[in-house]
Amino acid sequence: xxxxxxxxxxxxxxxxxxxxxxxxxxxxxxxxxxxxxxxxxxxxxxxxxxxxxxxxxxxxxxxxxxxxxxxxxxxxxxxxxxxxxxxxxxxxxxxxxxxxxxxxxxxxxxxxxxxxxxxxxxxxxxxxxxxxxxxxxxxxxxxxxxxxxxxxxxxxxxxxxxxxxxxxxxxxxxxxxxxxxxxxxxxxxxxx
Amino acid sequence: xxxxxxxxxxxxxxxxxxxxxxxxxxxxxxxxxxxxxxxxxxxxxxxxxxxxxxxxxxxxxxxxxxxxxxxxxxxxxxxxxxxxxxxxxxxxxxxxxxxxxxxxxxxxxxxxxxxxxxxxxxxxxxxxxxxxxxxxxxxxxxxxxxxxxxxxxxxxxxxxxxxxxxxxxxxxxxxxxxxxxxxxxxxxxxxxxxxxxxxxxxxxxxxxxxxxxxxxxxxxxxxxxxxxxxxxxxxxxxxxxxxxxxxxxxxxxxxxxxxxxxxxxxxxxxxxxxxxxxxxxxxxxxxxxxxxxxxxxxxxxxxxxxxxxxxxxxx
Amino acid sequence: xxxxxxxxxxxxxxxxxxxxxxxxxxxxxxxxxxxxxxxxxxxxxxxxxxxxxxxxxxxxxxxxxxxxxxxxxxxxxxxxxxxxxxxxxxxxxxxxxxxxxxxxxxxxxxxxxxxxxxxxxxxxxxxxxxxxxxxxxxxxxxxxxxxxxxxxxxxxxxxxxxxxxxxxxxxxxxxxxxxxxxxxxxxxxxxxxxxxxxxxxxxxxxxxxxxxxxxxxxxxxxxxxxxxxxxxxxxxxxxxxxxxxxxxxxxxxxxxxxxxxxxxxxxxxxxxxxxxxxxxxxxxxxxxxxxxxxxxxxxxxxxxxxxxxxxxxxxxxxxxxxxxxxxxxxxxxxxxxxxxxxxxxxxxxxxxxxxxxxxxxxxxxxxxxxxxxxxxxxxxxxxxxxxxxxxxxxxxxxxxxxxxxxxxxxxxxxxxxxxxxxxxxxxxxxxxxxxx
Ligand code: NA
Ligand code: NA
Numbered sequence: 001x002x003x004x005x006x007x008x009x010x011x012x013x014x015x016x017x018x019x020x021x022x023x024x025x026x027x028x029x030x031x032x033x034x035x036x037x038x039x040x041x042x043x044x045x046x047x048x049x050x051x052x053x054x055x056x057x058x059x060x061x062x063x064x065x066x067x068x069x070x071x072x073x074x075x076x077x078x079x080x081x082x083x084x085x086x087x088x089x090x091x092x093x094x095x096x097x098x099x100x101x102x103x104x105x106x107x108x109x110x111x112x113x114x115x116x117x118x119x120x121x122x123x124x125x126x127x128x129x130x131x132x133x134x135x136x137x138x139x140x141x142x143x144x145x146x147x148x149x150x151x152x153x154x155x156x157x158x159x160x161x162x163x164x165x166x167x168x169x170x171x172x173x174x175x176x177x178x179x180x181x182x183x184x185x186x187x188x189x190x191x192x
Numbered sequence: 193x194x195x196x197x198x199x200x201x202x203x204x205x206x207x208x209x210x211x212x213x214x215x216x217x218x219x220x221x222x223x224x225x226x227x228x229x230x231x232x233x234x235x236x237x238x239x240x241x242x243x244x245x246x247x248x249x250x251x252x253x254x255x256x257x258x259x260x261x262x263x264x265x266x267x268x269x270x271x272x273x274x275x276x277x278x279x280x281x282x283x284x285x286x287x288x289x290x291x292x293x294x295x296x297x298x299x300x301x302x303x304x305x306x307x308x309x310x311x312x313x314x315x316x317x318x319x320x321x322x323x324x325x326x327x328x329x330x331x332x333x334x335x336x337x338x339x340x341x342x343x344x345x346x347x348x349x350x351x352x353x354x355x356x357x358x359x360x361x362x363x364x365x366x367x368x369x370x371x372x373x374x375x376x377x378x379x380x381x382x383x384x385x386x387x388x389x390x391x392x393x394x395x396x397x398x399x400x401x402x403x404x405x406x407x408x409x410x411x412x413x414x415x416x417x418x419x420x421x422x423x424x425x426x427x428x429x430x431x432x433x434x435x436x437x438x439x440x441x442x443x444x445x446x447x448x449x450x451x452x453x454x455x456x457x458x459x460x461x462x463x464x465x466x467x468x469x470x471x472x473x474x475x476x477x478x479x480x481x482x483x484x485x486x487x488x489x490x491x492x493x494x495x496x497x498x499x500x501x502x503x504x505x506x507x
Numbered sequence: 508x509x510x511x512x513x514x515x516x517x518x519x520x521x522x523x524x525x526x527x528x529x530x531x532x533x534x535x536x537x538x539x540x541x542x543x544x545x546x547x548x549x550x551x552x553x554x555x556x557x558x559x560x561x562x563x564x565x566x567x568x569x570x571x572x573x574x575x576x577x578x579x580x581x582x583x584x585x586x587x588x589x590x591x592x593x594x595x596x597x598x599x600x601x602x603x604x605x606x607x608x609x610x611x612x613x614x615x616x617x618x619x620x621x622x623x624x625x626x627x628x629x630x631x632x633x634x635x636x637x638x639x640x641x642x643x644x645x646x647x648x649x650x651x652x653x654x655x656x657x658x659x660x661x662x663x664x665x666x667x668x669x670x671x672x673x674x675x676x677x678x679x680x681x682x683x684x685x686x687x688x689x690x691x692x693x694x695x696x697x698x699x700x701x702x703x704x705x706x707x708x709x710x711x712x713x714x715x716x717x718x719x720x721x722x723x724x725x726x727x728x729x730x731x732x733x734x735x736x737x738x739x740x741x742x743x744x745x746x747x748x749x750x751x752x753x754x755x756x757x758x759x760x761x762x763x764x765x766x767x768x769x770x771x772x773x774x775x776x777x778x779x780x781x782x783x784x785x786x787x788x789x790x791x792x793x794x795x796x797x798x799x800x801x802x803x804x805x806x807x808x809x810x811x812x813x814x815x816x817x818x819x820x821x822x823x824x825x826x827x828x829x830x831x832x833x834x835x836x837x838x839x840x841x842x843x844x845x846x847x848x849x850x851x852x853x854x855x856x857x858x859x860x861x862x863x864x865x866x867x868x869x870x871x872x873x874x875x876x877x878x879x880x881x882x883x884x885x886x887x888x889x890x891x892x893x894x895x896x897x898x899x900x901x902x903x904x905x906x907x908x909x910x911x912x913x914x915x916x917x918x919x920x921x922x923x924x925x926x927x928x929x930x931x932x933x934x935x936x937x938x939x940x941x942x943x
Contacts, residue, residue, distance in 0.1 A: 034788035037577050044578075044763035048756045051372075055335055055355055059346065062358035062571070069577060070568040073803075076796020077537075085797050086535030087899045091912055093533025108534045115542040118549065119564075122557040126565070129246055129558075133267070134305030144264025144271060146347045152265055152565070159564055198814060205861030206681030234679075234861050237813040239559060240566030252556045252814070360571040363757045365677075365684045366669045371754030388683030 020172040023082035026165070030079050033072075040068040063143055067151040074158050078165045098182040109174035116167035123160035130156045193221075193229035195423075197254035197415070200244050202262065205234040207383055208445050209316065209407075209438065213257050216434040223426045230255075248412050249307035255411040257314075260299070261341075269302050269489040273406065276497060277344045278476025280404040281469060283315035283439050285504070290406075293500035298493055299408070309416035311427050314407040314435035317442045318400035322368060322384055323375035324393040328462055330471045339364055339376035345403060348479045352472065368393050377403060382445035385453055394458050398450065401469045402476075409434070477507070510550030515820045522547060522812070523849065530893055537797075540894075541804035548811045559814070560807050567806040568799065571759065572627055572671055578762030579630025580794050582743075582769055583637040583904075584787035589773035591739050596642035598736030600720060601728045608710030608717030610646055611656045612703050614639045618660025619699050622667035624747045624761060629798060632661030632889075632900040640905060649716040650909070651917035652709065658897040658914070659702055659921040662889040665852070666695035666882050669751070669758050672852055676878045679860040687878050690939040694879055694932055698886070701924045739776070743768040794903045801899060802851055809854035822862040832870040836877075836933065839863050840884060847888025851896055855888065856881075879939040880932055887925045890918045 018024045047061035080086050093104060130141035130153040140150035199217070203210040210232070217230035239247045244256040245263050261274035273295070280286040289295045290313045300310040327333060334353040340346045341358075349356045357373050367373045369392045378384050381398045390396050409431045416424065453459045464472075484494035501507045513521065522543060529539040541560075548556050586592045596610065603609020614635070621631045635657045643653040665672045668688035677684035710717035720728070746768035750756040756764050773779040821842065828835050839859075846855045860881070867877045889897040898914045905914070932938050 030789045030792050031785060034785070034792040037581060037788050037791050038784070040574070041578060041581065041763050041766050044574075044760050045767050048750070048760050048764065051337065051355070051357060052755045055337065057337065057355055057357045059350075059356075059358070065574055066569055066571055069574045072577060072792055073568045073573070073795055073799040076792055076794075077800045078796075079793055080796035080800070081535075083793060085793055085903070086537055087797060087801065087902055087911065088533045088535050089530045089893060089911060090533055092531045104532050108532055111529070111532075111534060111542060112538050115538055115545060118545045118557060119541075119560065121554075122559075122561040125558045126561040142265045144261070144266075144268075146344070148265070148268075152569075155569065156561075156565060159561060204679045204681070206679050206864060208681075210861075231816070231819070233813060233818070234857075236566070237818070237857055237861075238810050239562045243562045243566065247559065247562065250555055250558055252552070252559050359757060361678075362572055362671060362674050363759065365674055366751075367757050369685070370752060372757050383681060386681045386683065387677055388685035391683070391685055 017084040018082060019084065019176055020169070022169055022172055026078055026082040026169070030075075033075055033079075036068045036072050040065045040072075043068075059145075059147055063145065063147065063149060063151065067149070067155065070155050071158055074155070074162045077162050078169060081166055081169055102177055102180055102182050105177035105180075106174065109170050109177060112170045113167060113174065116163050116170060119163040120160065120167060123156070123163050127153075127156050127160050194227045195229065195415075195419075197228070197230045197411075198233060198238070199230055199255040199257060200233045200235070200238055200241075200247070200253050201256070202235050202241050202244075202258040207379070208442055210234055212434065212438045212441055215437065216257075216430060219433065220426060220430050223430060224423055228423060228426075232257075245303070245306055245308060248410060251412050251414065253412075254415050255311075255409070257407055257409045259405045260408045261405060267302065267489070268483060268486040269493060271344055272480070272483055272490050272493050273299055273302065274408075275344070275403055275405045276480065277348050277402055278473045279480075279497060279501065280315075281318055281399065281401060283317060283404060285506070286315050286404055286406070287313065287435060288504075289497065289500045294496040295493075298489070298496060302489055303408075303410060304413070307413045308410045309413045311409045311411055311416075312431035312435070314409060314431065314438055315404060316407065316438060317380055317404075317446055319377065319379055319403040319405070320381035320384055320400045320446075321375060321397035321402065322364075322378050322389045322393045323395040323397060323462075324368065324371065325374050326395045326460065326462060327375065327397060328464075329468050330475070336375055337373045339367065339373045341377060344479055344483065345377060347482070348402070348476045351475050351479060365389065365392070380442055380446060381453075382442065382449040385449035390453050390459050391456065395460055395462055396453070397462050397464065398446075399463065401464050401472055407435075407438070473507075510547065511552070511815070515816045518547075518551070518815060519812075519817065519820060522808075526849065527893070536894070536899075537800040537804045539804075540801070540808050544804065544808040544811050547815070548807075551811070551815055556814075559810055563807045563810045564803050567803045573799070575625060575627050575759045575762040576630045576633075576798065577791050577795050578759075578766055579625065580633045580637075580791045581787055582762065582765045583634040584790045585766065585769045585773065585783070586634075586740075586743075587637045587641075588783045588787055589769065589776065589778040591743075591769065591772060591776070591778075592638045592642060594736040595740040596639070596646065598733040598740075600646055601730070601733035601736070603719065604725060605719045605722075607714035607719050608648075608652075608706045609719060610643060611648060611652060611706045611710070611717050614643065614656050615660045615699060615702050615706070618656075618663055619667060619695070620744055620748070621661075622663040622695070623669075624744075624751065624765075625664050625669075625758060627664070627671055629896065629900055630762065631664045632658060632897050633794060633798075633904055635661045636901045636904040640901070644906075647718040650913065652706065652716050654901065654905075654909070654914050654917035655921045656702065656706065658890055658901055658918055659698075659925070661900070662886045662897050663695055663698065665886050665889070666691050666698065666879075668692065670882065672856075672882050672885055673878060675853070675856055676860065676881055679856065680864045680874045680878060682874045682878065686875050686943050689942045690875050690879050691882060693942065694883060694928065694939055697931070697938065698883070698925065698928050701928060702921065705920065705924060739772045742772060797903050798896075798900060801894075801896070802853075805851045805854050805894070809850060809857055813858065818858055818862060821859060825862065825866060832872070833933075835866070835870065836872065836880075839867075840880065840929065840933065843881065843884040844887060844891070847884065848891050849894050850888075851894070852885040852888060855885065873936065873940060875943065876932075876936045876939050880929065883925065883929045883932060887922060887929065890922050890925070 051057040133139040140153035142148035214232045242262045247253045260270045264271035336354045339359045340356040346356045599613045673687040747765040750764045751761045892915045
């Protein structure tokens with residue numbers, strides 16, 4: 001049974017894609033963070049049993065799983081960036097010379113930095129509105145239920161954190177791209 | 193037009209409320225002699241339904257026509273004012289409280305800090321209840337797995353002995369169909385009937401008793417302040433007109449839908465007696481008392497509502 | 508500079524053009540769409556409108572029905588790592604016997620079963636992608652054929668009840684969800700039939716595309732051993748379908764029930780290890796990240812486009828047509844197909860249904876029939892480049908050497924089949940409505 005697992009492993013666990021120290025730290029942290037998915041799974045199963053077998057559905061399962069999974073989705077952004085797993089259209093990118101590719105990498109990093117900066121600005125406004133009420137007092141936005149956990153405020157903060165992390169990751173990618181040496185272009189042009 | 197605005201609503205484009213809100217926008221256009229043009233967008237078109245208050249305050253949207261319960265996470269007063277469960281079985285009672293019992297003033301005060309100007313309140317007919325099992329009395333609610341939106345409704349049904357389940361709106365149909373839940377809080381009878389809810393759950397409770405949401409019609413404060421007085425008046429008056437139109441149109445649609453439902457011999461429409469409604473309201477009242485002390489505003493609202501209901505002999 | 512001065516028509520062209528251009532640079536798709544949406548928000552409405560962007564991010568990630576996606580991916584990852592996937596396909600291969608393309612046909616049948624288990628797509632394609640693609644390649648199946656079967660089969664979840672697409676359509680059109688579900692079954696089976704026929708035809712012409720077992724291999728295997736291999740996967744299917752149709756779990760929860768079934772089975776097979784669970788969870792987290800951020804970006808784009816007045820622009824385009832009603836429906840289909848190249852179905856539904864459905868009713872057509880046309884159209888949108896969610900989902904789990912280009916090329920014939928079915932329902936409405 002080694003063969004098909006090998007295929008998945010090369011697709012999923014390829015450490016070669018990790019470009020910077022920050023990226024590998026983020027990739028490493030998933031070993032802990034990913035258990036949030038397991039928690040969401042367990043809670044869902046508990047809810048089904050509580051409801052179907054004991055006829056006493058919980059009041060907390062729905063909001064808790066939504067929170068955990070939303071958090072997983074957000075964290076997935078920096079994680080996929082760390083492993084360079086975000087989907088790109090590579091047809092043109094792969095066909096150019098290493099020098100041009102380096103220029104593209106620099107350009108793309110700059111565009112992404114602008115994007116994350118805009119997101120960070122917008123998230124900052126969103127976070128301040130969910131952590132403070134209009135009079136300026138600290139008040140964490142809740143789900144509005146009787147239980148009212150402050151999960152919206154926490155998730156909105158997590159949006160800001162993830163965006164800032166991706167900004168910093170991209171700064172490192174930019175530095176790496178600028179420093180990267182490319183082989184002599186004449187050598188690649190011979191190949192065409 | 194001098195003023196081009198985008199208002200987001202809390203309904204999908206097919207619900208009767210959406211069409212009525214579009215008619216309101218058309219009327220504002222006519223009354224203002226074309227100076228105001230409002231585009232009505234369905235739920236989620238620009239921002240999620242929970243975020244319209246902030247979007248209106250920030251000027252991203254110029255206004256909204258929505259259910260204030262969606263902002264309960266910001267302030268519990270929104271939950272109480274948006275839908276005081278069990279309090280109203282007739283929209284005109286509710287509107288009477290808003291007009292003469294102090295409701296309008298309190299709500300305007302609640303939204304003002306968000307940079308939002310409250311124009312006026314509207315209401316719909318009480319929502320119906322969808323059920324696979326006959327629920328004829330409060331007693332019958334015991335052990336019934338029913339879908340209820342989290343919040344005040346959830347707690348009240350829990351106190352009434354039911355087993356409330358949290359489910360998102362998109363899961364209601366399948367969950368009822370397969371029997372994951374026995375009953376569900378959904379929307380007005382007419383819409384439940386067109387969605388086919390009553391065809392899979394044969395014991396609708398109608399007229400409803402548990403839920404009568406407010407419709408908040410508000411506008412960005414800066415936009416409002418910049419308006420000449422005549423346009424402000426046109427908006428205020430047209431909202432009252434909308435409120436009547438909406439109630440009568442839903443009432444008519446509900447009546448037609450009841451006729452349609454009666455054609456299906458398997459469907460039994462259950463109408464709770466006055467006694468059962470009062471019993472349920474008494475349970476609901478305990479939960480209002482739990483919410484009252486949460487903030488200064490919830491307390492003031494609770495006091496105003498109970499004073500009004502007592503004055504009308506409804507408690 | 509005020510971008511809004513160019514007007515919605517040129518604004519729409521600029522928006523699409525910018526996305527295309529930036530895509531070519533090799534920038535991650537999620538950042539391309541998101542960045543264009545952000546720049547348009549800023550340029551059209553000014554900096555005070557930027558919270559719209561993050562508001563939509565928050566709205567998208569807290570969408571409860573998406574909870575099923577990580578559960579399906581986790582199920583797939585566990586199935587793969589436990590070896591249950593391999594025995595499933597070994598069993599299927601034996602059952603297929605001497606029939607060229609037999610395993611691909613059985614994969615399509617697995618796909619329709621999974622379509623009946625879930626309302627959201629994404630989960631199914633990832634599941635099939637992890638489960639079926641490496642196995643079909645291992646058995647010597649043609650790469651393009653395998654990719655097409657996985658993506659087209661995995662997309663069937665939009666049609667086959669329970670279907671979130673149809674539920675959302677019902678809510679928007681205020682029409683019976685029960686009737687929509689019934690009407691969807693025949694077209695879904697028709698699509699399945701077309702896919703099966705296509706696979707069988709190709710493999711009959713050239714058996715190398717789907718190599719059957721040799722006579723020697725056949726002699727070694729028995730139906731009994733095939734059934735033994737299939738027992739565990741069948742149990743898992745039974746748990747998921749049973750919890751939905753037995754009224755035990757909601758559609759979203761059923762995916763978690765499937766995960767527990769996989770865990771129990773692998774425990775019984777003595778394959779369950781902490782490392783296997785850990786690896787599967789990490790894999791799920793990464794895959795979710797790449798899938799969800801594309802959806803997030805598309806959601807942002809739809810929000811700003813609606814605010815720009817994009818919906819009015821589309822409405823005027825339709826109302827400007829002075830032609831036979833059926834022609835108007837065809838134009839709507841065309842608009843849906845074009846939008847399907849750039850947006851995910853939730854965005855398309857938000858954008859077009861409020862405009863289209865009233866017109867359809869006004870023209871005297873059955874909204875149920877139009878709902879089915881919409882659902883088939885959204886299936887097409889899952890496969891069409893440049894924004895083809897099915898292709899992305901598959902890419903997220905496919906072996907590295909399979910590029911997005913390979914996937915899109917492989918999908919072309921399947922898109923053609925979907926278009927044939929779309930046209931069939933368009934011109935013969937009873938195919939959808941005969942059971943109602
Ligand atoms: Na489905
Ligand atoms: Na597409």
